[in-house]
Each structure stands twice: as C-alpha cells, then as structure tokens.
Amino acid sequence: HPLEDDDLLREILLRLPPQPPYLLRASLVAKRWRHIATDPKFLRRFRVHHRKPPLLGDFSYEDGRLSFRSTLDLPYRIPPDHFPLQLQHHGREPWTLVDCRHGRVLLINSEMRQVIVWDPLTGDRSLLSPPPAFDDMHTAAVLCAAGEQGHAHGACHSSPFKVVVVDSCEHGDETVVFVSVYASETGVWSDLLSTTLASMGIAVGNRSTLVGKTLRWLLLMSNNILEFDMDRQTLAVIKRPPGVRSDDSAWIIQADDGGVGFSALSCPHCQ
Secondary structure, X not given: OHHHXXXXXXXXXXXXXXXXXXXXHHHOOOHHHHHHHOOHHHHHHHHHHHOOOOOOEEEEEEOOEEEEEEOOOOOOOOOHHHOOOXXXXXXXXXXXXXXXXXXXXXXXXXXXXXXXXXXXXXXXXXXXXXXXXXXXXXXXEEEEOOOOOOOOOOOOOOOOEXXXXXXXXXXXXXXXXXXXXXXXXXXXXXOOEEEEEOOOOOEEEEEEEEEOOEEEEEEEOOOEXXXXXXXXXXXXXXXXXXXXXXXXXXXXXXXXXXXXXXXXXXOOEEO
C-alpha cells in the first residue's frame, strides 16, 4: 500500500494546510502517522514549506486586561481565556501592548520601567529592565533573532529574541530619539544609538513595522519616519511620502512586493 512508505507519507503530510487542526487530526490516525507528524525534523520542513504560519488570532489590552480573539473558524476557534497572562502594576500607569511578532507578545510599563516578552503558546515570559536612560519608554519592538538558513518565523518558541526600546528627550529646540537593543542570547542591552530632529513635540508611534531587517515607526506630529537597520545598527530619520497623514490614523505596512507601503484610516474608508 502506498501509505506504508514513510517517505511518501511524509510528502503527503507535508502538503496539509498549515492550520494546526489538520496536522493534529492526521497524528491521531495511527502511531506511525503520529511519529512522523511530531518529529522535529518533519515539523521544521513543514514550517519551511508553508513559509508563513497561519494567523491564530490577535491580542488587545483594555481596562487592565489582556484579551485574545481567535480568527479560526468553528469548531477550531480558540477560547478567549486560552492564553492567560497575569499583569501587576503598582502605580497609576497600566501596561501597554506595543508589539506582537514571530509568536511573541511585547508589553511595556514606563512608570515601572519594565518590559515583558511573553510566548502565549509556551507560557514563557521574560521581565526586562531597560537601561537607565529610558525614563519614559515611548514604545518597543520584539523579533526573533534566529539566523539559521531556512528558518521560518512563526514557530520561534525555542529561538533567541531581540527587543528594541525607543525613547526621546528634548534639548533646546531639538528632539533626540534613541534606541537600545536587548539580545536574549547574551542577556545584555546594547549601547545607545541616537539621532536628532530639529523640532519639538515629536512622539514615536506605538506600531513598528519590520520589512527585511529594518524596523520603522511613524513619528507623530511630524512628517518623518524613524528607521532602525538591525544589521547595520544605524538609526535614521527619513521624510514621509507626500499625502501620508502625520497622526496615529496612518501606519506603515509591508507591501505585496516586499517593499514599504502605507495604510491610512479615513472614516469610513481604509486606503
């Protein structure tokens, strides 16, 4: 029988849809199927084959509570309380959910000067304290630091990660924006990188966008974008394209061709 050939069975299972229920149900057919479907080498091939993992849902943080909303259809929809995270804050300022990327969630609390990196699937969490210069963290970003060839982002639970924190301060009529990078492999924060803008009253938007190896943030109340090149370790400010709004209703996106694009909400339309 063809399915008695392990190599052929691997190729068949490899082509199942990437949503978790399909591979799970296949693993229940027989012990041999389960052995293949749970084999780490096969799972790496499965992730590389599909490249982009399926979206399970999204998180929001409101009224001091982190909420999860599943995007899967019934009967595979994940209950809202499936990913619990208890957060404590001792001051008036609540935690802020600032990023979710490569399977990890990132929250910051500027008053407590703390950063939480949380993996919802494994429950692992890391509590970090940024360098002393970050008195009032504007925002931060998290990303997988795995660099091996063929790594498919999304199932990065055992991979190292990096956290980029962003802050700014005013000197005279200028604004200095600076960043520092935490590497989980070393447990060390990098030296500060900074850049100066010849204007005041500028804030860094919460949402970061990763395109290639570069993180980008909109600079609110200005016509600029903050760019941080992770490979070159350079921080720069560039002009927004004409017509892109300078408030928080616009955000940077990755375009279909892999380049940088923009999306703006202008009720009742998104363009």
